[in-house]
Amino acid sequence: MKNKIIIITLGVALTLSSCKDVLDTEPRQSISAQGALSSITGVKGLLTNVYDNIQASGLYGRDVIIQSEVLSDNCRITTVNSNRFILEYNNTLRTGHFDDFAAIYPIINKCNLVIDNVDKTTDGTPTQVASVKGQALFLRAWMYFTLANEYAYNPKHIQGGFDLGVPLMLEGVSGLSQVTYPKRAKIGEVYTQIKNDLDVAISILDNTGGKILAGKAAAQALRSRVSLYNEEWQSAIDNATLAINSNLATFVTTPTVAGYASIFNQKISPESLFELNYEVTESLGTTSIQNIYQRLGNSATSSSGYGDVVPQNNLLAAYEANDVRKAATLLAVNKGGEPVFWVQKYAGSSGTFSVDNIRIIRISEMYLNRAEAYARLGGQDGLAQADVNKIRNRAGLPSTLATGAALLDVILKERRIELAYEGDRWFDLIRRGADIVKDNGTLTFATDIRILAPIPQAQLDINNPNLVKNPGY
Amino acid sequence: MKQKLLFFFVMISLSYCSALYAQNRTISGKVTGTDDGLPIPGVSVKVKGTNVVVQTKGEGEFSISVPQDASSLIFSYLGYTEQEVRITGSTNMNVKLSPSSRELSEVVISGYGIKQSKRDLTGANAIVSGKDIANIPVQSFDNALSGRAAGVQITSSSGIPGANVTVNIRGISSITAGNDPLYIIDGVEVISGDKSRAFPTSNALAGINPNDIESINIMKDAAAASIYGAQAANGVVIITTKRGKSGKTQINFNAYGGVSKVIEKAPILNTAEFITLSREAVINRYGSIALAPAAVQTVLTSFGDPLTAPTYDWQDAVYRSGALQNYDLSASGGDEKTKFFISGSYNKQIGQEIGQDFKRGGVRFNIDHKLSNKISFETSLNLSSFTQNGTSGGTAFASPNRTAMLMPPTNPIYNADGTYNTLLYGGYPNNVVQTAEYNITRANTKKAIGNFTGNYQxxxxxxxxxxxxxxxxYIAEDGYTDPxxxxxxxxxxxxxxxSTTFKDFNTDxxxxYAHTFNKHRVSAIGGLSYKQEINEGNNASGTGFPSYQFKTLQSAATPTxxxxxxTAxxxxxxxVRADYAFDDKYLASATxxxxxxxxFGSNKRYGAFPAGSVGWRLSKEAFLSDVKWINELKLRASYGILGNSRIGNFDxxxxxxxxxxxxxxxxxxxxxxxxxxxWEEAATADAGIDFSLFKGRISGGVGAFIKKTSQLLLNxxxxxxSGFATIATNIGKLENRGIEIELNTTNILAGGFKWETALNATFLRSKLLELNDGLQSLDNTYFVGQELLMYNTSKYAGVNPADGNPMWYDANGNITYSPVAADRQFLGSQLPKGYGGITNTFSYKGISLSAFIQYQYGNKINNGDAQFTRRMGSTIDRNQDRSELRRWQKPGDITDTPKPYYNTGVPAAAQSGGVTYASPYGATGRFIEDGSYLRLKNISFGYTLPSKLLSKTGLRNVQIYAQAYNLFTITKFTGLDPEVQGTTSGIVPQYKNYTLGIQLGL
Incomplete structure (x- = not known):
């Protein structure tokens, strides 16, 4: 009897315990970290995720663009509003500013993982490897450039000797042991890295991916903008010229409202050198840029959309008479008794409310970059005039004959009007060390600590003694 | 050994054919219950000192052959006090057994089929009889447990029928890994909690008919729960459903129905008060209405004249009179070999808020069969389906109760032609009466829970x-947002x-082993348990419908x-577990x-969870044997380690x-x-005393525990x-300590009148001992050295009588207008310091009246709704709370409601000395309120018809009953309902209801 018991006990125990792997359970919707990046499709998947992250409403899907407009002198919030972007419009200390630090570093890490692993894949053709690597370099450079512009002084306009940029992370983290507590690199080092990444990207990318994937022309265009910000005028000119000559983008010349509107009312803009693509399935819905600029059907009584962000008076005043851009991009609306203008640059150009591609770099900016760089170099006012007049004439405005400082003013004003509502303004002002003169007050560049965004408190709270706050915070 | 066994079997076999004993005499009789006077079939009748046992038949009758030298018969039956009756000369013996639901002789089922007499327990268990929770008008038994057991806190924070509830056994012992106990129904480890994905709140346990439940054993300490190891840290709840008893088949039919109402509506302003407040706020801001921006003036004009403009009562439109009905039909019976319990039930509740209802249909088959004296098996099967209709919940614009509270009362609900008004002024664009009617939010859960158990002796x-x-x-959800x-x-x-499926399989x-020799009683169990869960699902959505008549995905133009x-x-x-008793006096148990x-991570896959306990039944000692009023007195203590494995499957x-x-x-x-x-690890030390005095007139237990959780799963x-914000790590410690009291008394027992009181009380303190990396706080909610779930914010100091501006206390206790982070102070925890319930039952013959009160005290609630309803006209696009009527209006006014200012807290013009005023309606201590309450949860009245009346009808028993649920609440909390944990923000308030029912036995 006793033996029977022992046999049963052992038998049962053994059947379920003999195999050591009884607990092994594999996920089906994920694969192990080691395996995922060994093939080119895996690395491409990671790169796709980077684009997807940048599309988010909290980044270039809406916030970076809207914040740049309302922090600066371009846009304000309507009286009746949904409480969105009010802190930013009021430049409220600590809470009303860019807050992209925590969103961007995971993107940079993924770029790093792509760059680290793409060369090791065995199944990728050299063309595929070059394309993936080039895009990752471009995206990393773009993200560092965004961080640099939000959290650090322009290298040519350092205030109070505060020359720190942001931490430079150039190697991918895939395990806990690789986590480090880095310090902020000098802003000059950050710019050097951005330029290096873009130069390599330019050398290995081509333009076969079209406008919605970063290609050679996109990298040249961003390189032109970086050079302009870094006051390397010749490089800004050269790269703008390369981007223009790539023929990826078509400069629209028709000087009419309809002509100008055609830049913004098609799914893919003829002017784009690079834009973020949104399928209908990727709609950001109520957090889309169209929702903040207008309501459904441009109707003030519609309850879909907010229509909260509208131009400030000082921007409206900057439009010259007969500027077709005003009629083409602004629509007068009476919102709850308040006459305002709703921006039409993101008007559901995919054919669906809330779905617009976000244009990151347009060819018009290349002409403006080049015009400014010529004007700044001196002695090339004619070339500068030619470029800026392309923009002016297309807007139905007469050619400018100004020279010298007056010409530079014309170019900067054209830049403001041409790129208005597209997220250029804040960065354009602070890269020049300019004061921000808004309808509701002025931020003096030299003294106002709100020129720089605060490093998030949560990051400072993590025992990282290396991370230094921005001055005044 | 073999001979002994043989002898044993022979004895058993012989006892069944007792007629063979010619020299014996036969005693026969009938066993009835003292509670209802009805015969009890299945009572075991044993000749003392022998193995001769028979069971009573369908009418409670028995016939047993006893040896000449037999002294007495022992009558025992689950749920009744065992009775020993001396054998006299008579061959007829009629015995009345009295129910023992509150006595220590109860049999307790504690998992893996272990049955123990309550007197042998050395761990901390709370036992709730199915009778106590029967017919309570809620959809899930966990909700019905509220206030019934010491150490068990149930919070039903949503009034949606079928809503999930929060169950905290002995406080919360985890910060991130979940605090739900493990539920085991008839041996099945079932899923619990809210497993729906889009529906506002759905309780997975609502698929079980509470009226099928025989008893619930809540195992709280390590000694009781450690056999469940890594799953037991939050306690284990063992549910045993009703099973058949041999004898005549009993048919029971039970039905109740009633109406429900929302427990409380939010007190809000009428149109005149709303307009007056809005104007005052604008005037205070701009000096006069004429100086206000044109847009603001237009809005004020659109409101109309406060004297004549009508008030539209949106709350009236979203709350309604709900209805509920419940039907159960069961049959149970069987013979010596096969016993069965089968039941069918239907429950329907139309919610007290528009668009919300619940329907459940279910059947249960519990069948036991004895193949031979050695082999028997038990099967249980529960099949059910429940459907919930709901609305957008929480703070969504389409959430009816939330938007109804905030909708400006100037907005009509309907247009003149009877259509819905959709041109609504203000911050809430949805006509919620319309959205509740047009939109679909539905969840249907189908459940099959089954168990097969085989026994081989x-x-x-x-x-x-x-x-x-x-x-x-299987949970199928669908939603439709009408164009x-x-x-x-x-x-x-x-x-x-x-659609979501859970496929859970477990086998034990x-x-x-059980053996008694001399004064030693030993039992042991060893085994293994394996479980796997596969959870998979899919979802799809699409937009672009030809018209509102097309509601299925197939018509969508664009799949989104x-x-x-x-996941799995x-x-x-x-x-292994062993129990030992010496002389029924000294008890010990180890697991x-x-x-x-x-x-678990590859380095920490397995762990051991030991526990041990001891008990001492003082009442069995010689020195207490003369103390007649002590029937039972037991000291017990336990210590053990439990785990919490509720972490993400692939974390x-x-x-x-x-x-x-x-x-x-x-x-x-x-x-x-x-x-x-x-896993997280909870080390629990427990000590207690259980007693039964004055023939059971006073019984109960007092226990104390300390539960320390370490290896807390924290991010x-x-x-x-690095590219990553957090990493899940086992780090950090917390502690819960408490005292639990259960007391049952029979206060009056005279002339057929009985007054009984059942009371349970829990006193609880928690403390966070350690966080990761030496951090002192987490999420501004957990602070080292403080109670868990602490509110840490600026303390509100009321309104400055001079200028009407809001004030707070700074770190030094002085007044400040602009508190900073350093001024925050601990304003109390979300967790109560104590909670419990009191039931008083009065019965006289067939009449019984029972009142159940539930209470908790010492917890704080963040009245999140008030951040929106107490803005003093800062945003004139939403209705406000009636407390705004006591707003500051002139110097000298003493009030807690600041001076209204449109579009800001205190405008720059009104700020003195460069002080920036904090927002009066920000998330500060102004809205942290005392959440203590006392709630008359249930009153029930029942009348059982005398059996004399029934004798001709063929009915076994008839009871009619009436109940009132959530009748009234005493609380200082000014929000909708204090029965929440944490923040109230757009929750659907609870219902109160009145039901009438009948129970028929055939």
């Missing part, structure tokens, strides 16, 4: 038990579907989401479980997962794993520059 001492269980749940509503208009309608193989997921885990545990789970792994797409290409995203990730913050 190897010898009289050894039994092998094999059990196989499955819990299969006629604002949310649906932009996309021409949106439809979504989601155990070997049980198509998704599926799969496995666990295996080996356990160890070795548990492994696929959830320990570094993985790449499909995430995000761009330009039509799929993306993947990395996660950071931790090979050392493992350690990583520098974001």
């Amino acid at each position: 190897i010898t009289s001492d050894f039994k092998f038990r094999t059990s196989f269980s499955a819990d299969f749940s 006629r509503t604002p949310d649906g208009a932009g996309v021409s309608g949106r439809a979504s579907v989601a 193989q155990t070997l049980n 989401v198509a998704n599926s997921f799969y 885990y496995k666990q295996i545990g080996y356990f 160890v479980r070795y548990d492994g789970s696929s959830k 320990s792994r570094s993985l790449y997962q499909g995430a995000g797409d761009y330009a039509g290409l799929p993306g993947i995203n990395p996660t950071l794993g931790n090979d050392n990730l493992t 350690r913050n990583l520098p974001i520059t």
Whole structure:
């Protein structure tokens, strides 16, 4: 009897315990970290995720663009509003500013993982490897450039000797042991890295991916903008010229409202050198840029959309008479008794409310970059005039004959009007060390600590003694 | 050994054919219950000192052959006090057994088929009889447990029928890994909690008919629960459903129905008060209405004249008189070999808020069969389906109760032609009466829970038990946002579907041993338990419908989401438990479980969970034998380690997962794993005293415990520059300590009148001992050295009588207008310092009246709704609370409601000395309120018709009853309902209801 018991006990125990792997359970919707990046499709998947992250409403899907407009002198919030972007419009200390630090570093890490692993894949053709690597370099450079512009002084306009940029992370983290507590690199080092990444990207990318994937022309265009910000005028000119000559983008010349509107009312803009693509399935819905600029059907009584962000008076005043851009991009609306203008640059150009591609770099900016760089170099006012007049004439405005400082003013004003509502303004002002003169007050560049965004408190709270706050915070 | 066994079997066989004993005499009689006077079939009748046992038949009758020297018969039956009756000369013996539901002789089922007499327990168990929770008008038994057991706190924070509830046994012992106990129904480890994905709140346990439940054993301490090892840290709830008894088949029919109402509506302003407040706020801001911006003037004009403009009562429109009905029909019976309990039930509740209802139909088959004296099996099967209709919940614009509270009262609900008014002024664009009617939010859960258990009695001492269980749940959800509503208009309608399945399988193989020799009683169990859960699902949605008449995804022009997921885990545990009793006086028990789970990191896959306990029945000692008023007195103590494995299935792994797409290409995203990730560990020490005095007139227990949880699963913050924000790590410690009291008294027992009181009280303190990396606080909610779930914010100091501006206390206790982070102070925890329930039952003959009061005290609630309803006209686009009527209006006014200012807290013009005023309606101590309450949860009245009246009808018993639920509440909390934990923000308030029912027995 006793033996029977022992046999049963052992038998049962053994059947379920003999195999050591009884607990092994594999996920089906994920694969192990080691395996995922060994093939080119895996690395491409990671790169796709980077684009997807940048599309988010909290980044270039809406916030970076809207914040740049309302922090600066371009846009304000309507009286009746949904409480969105009010802190930013009021430049409220600590809470009303860019807050992209925590969103961007995971993107940079993924770029790093792509760059680290793409060369090791065995199944990728050299063309595929070059394309993936080039895009990752471009995206990393773009993200560092965004961080640099939000959290650090322009290298040519350092205030109070505060020359720190942001931490430079150039190697991918895939395990806990690789986590480090880095310090902020000098802003000059950050710019050097951005330029290096873009130069390599330019050398290995081509333009076969079209406008919605970063290609050679996109990298040249961003390189032109970086050079302009870094006051390397010749490089800004050269790269703008390369981007223009790539023929990826078509400069629209028709000087009419309809002509100008055609830049913004098609799914893919003829002017784009690079834009973020949104399928209908990727709609950001109520957090889309169209929702903040207008309501459904441009109707003030519609309850879909907010229509909260509208131009400030000082921007409206900057439009010259007969500027077709005003009629083409602004629509007068009476919102709850308040006459305002709703921006039409993101008007559901995919054919669906809330779905617009976000244009990151347009060819018009290349002409403006080049015009400014010529004007700044001196002695090339004619070339500068030619470029800026392309923009002016297309807007139905007469050619400018100004020279010298007056010409530079014309170019900067054209830049403001041409790129208005597209997220250029804040960065354009602070890269020049300019004061921000808004309808509701002025931020003096030299003294106002709100020129720089605060490093998030949560990051400072993590025992990282290396991370230094921005001055005044 | 063999001979002994043989002898034993012979004895048993012989006892069944007792007629063979010619020299014996036969005693026969009938057993009835003192409670209802009805015959009790299935009572075991044993000749004392022998193994001669028979069972009573359908009418309670028995006939037993007893040896000449037999002294007495012992009558025992589950749920009744065992009775010993001396054999006299008579051959006829009629016995009345009295129910023992509150006495220590109760039999307790504590998992893996272990049955113990309550007097032998050395762990901390709370036992609730099915009778106590029967017919309570809630959809799930966990909700019905509220206030019934010491150490068990149930919070039903939503009034949606079928809503999930929060169950905290002995406080919260985990910060992130979940605090739900493990539920085991008839041996099946079932899923619990809210498993729906889009529905506001759905309780997985609502698939069980509470009226099928025989008893619930809540195992709270390590000694009781440690046999469940890594799953037991939050306690284990063992549910036993009703089973058949041999005898005449009993048919029971039970039905109740009633009406329900919302427990309380929000007190809000009428149109005149709203307009007056809005104007005052604008005038205070701009000096006069004429100086205000044109847009603001237009709004004020649109409100109309406060004297004549009508008030539209949106709350009246979203709350309604709900209705509920419940039907149960069961049959139970059987013979010596086969017993059955089958039941069918239907429950329907139309919610007190528009658009919300619940329907459940279910059947249960519990069948036991004895193949031979050695082999028997038990099967249980529960099949049910429940459907909930709901509305957008919480703070969504389409949430009816939330928006009804905030909708400006100037907005008509309907247009003059009877259509819905959709041109609504203000911050709430949805006509919620319309959205509740047009939109669909629905969840249907289908459940099959089944168990097969086989028993093989190897010898009289050894039994092998094999059990196989499955819990299969399928949840189908669908939603439709009508194109006629604002949310649906932009996309021409949106439809979504989601389906989720849980396939849970568990099997237990155990070997049980029980032996009694001389004064030693030993029992032991050893075995293994294996479980796996597969959870998968898919969902899809689409937009663009031809018209509102098309509501299914097939008509959508644009598919927007198509998704599926799969996740799974496995666990295996080996356990041994031994119980020993010497002379029924000294008790000891020891358990160890070795548990492994696929959830744990590769370095920490398995762990051991030991526990031990001792008990001393003082009442059995000689020195107390003369003390007649002590019937039972037991001291008990236990210590052990329990685990909490409720962590994500693949949280320990570094993985790449499909995430995000761009330009039509799929993306993947990395996660950071931790090979050392493992269970949380709760070390529990427990001591208590159980007693029964004055023949059971006073019984109960007092216990104290300390529960220390270590290896808390916390997200350690990583520098974001690494690319990852956090990593899950086992780090941190917390502690719960408490005292639990259960007391049952029979206060009056005279002339057929009985007054009984059942009371349970729990006093609880928690403390956070340690966080990761020396951090002192987490999420501004957990602070080292403080109670868990602490509110830490600026303390409100009321309104400055001089200028009407809001004030707070600074760190030094002085007044400040602009508190900073350093001025925050601890204003109290979300967790109560104590809670409990008191039931008073009065009965006289067939009449009984019972009142159940539930209470808790010492907890704080963040009245989140008040942040929106107490803005003093800062935003004139929403209605406000009636407390705004006591706003500051002139110097000298003493009030807590500041001076109203439109569009800001205190405008710059009114600020003196460069002080920036904090927002009066920000999340500060102004809205942290005392959440103590006392609630008359249930009053029930029942009348059982005398059996004399029934004798001709053929009915066994008839009871009619009436109940009132959530009748009234005493509280200082000014929000909708204090029965919440944490923040009230858009919750659907509870219902109160009145029901009438009848129970028929055939």
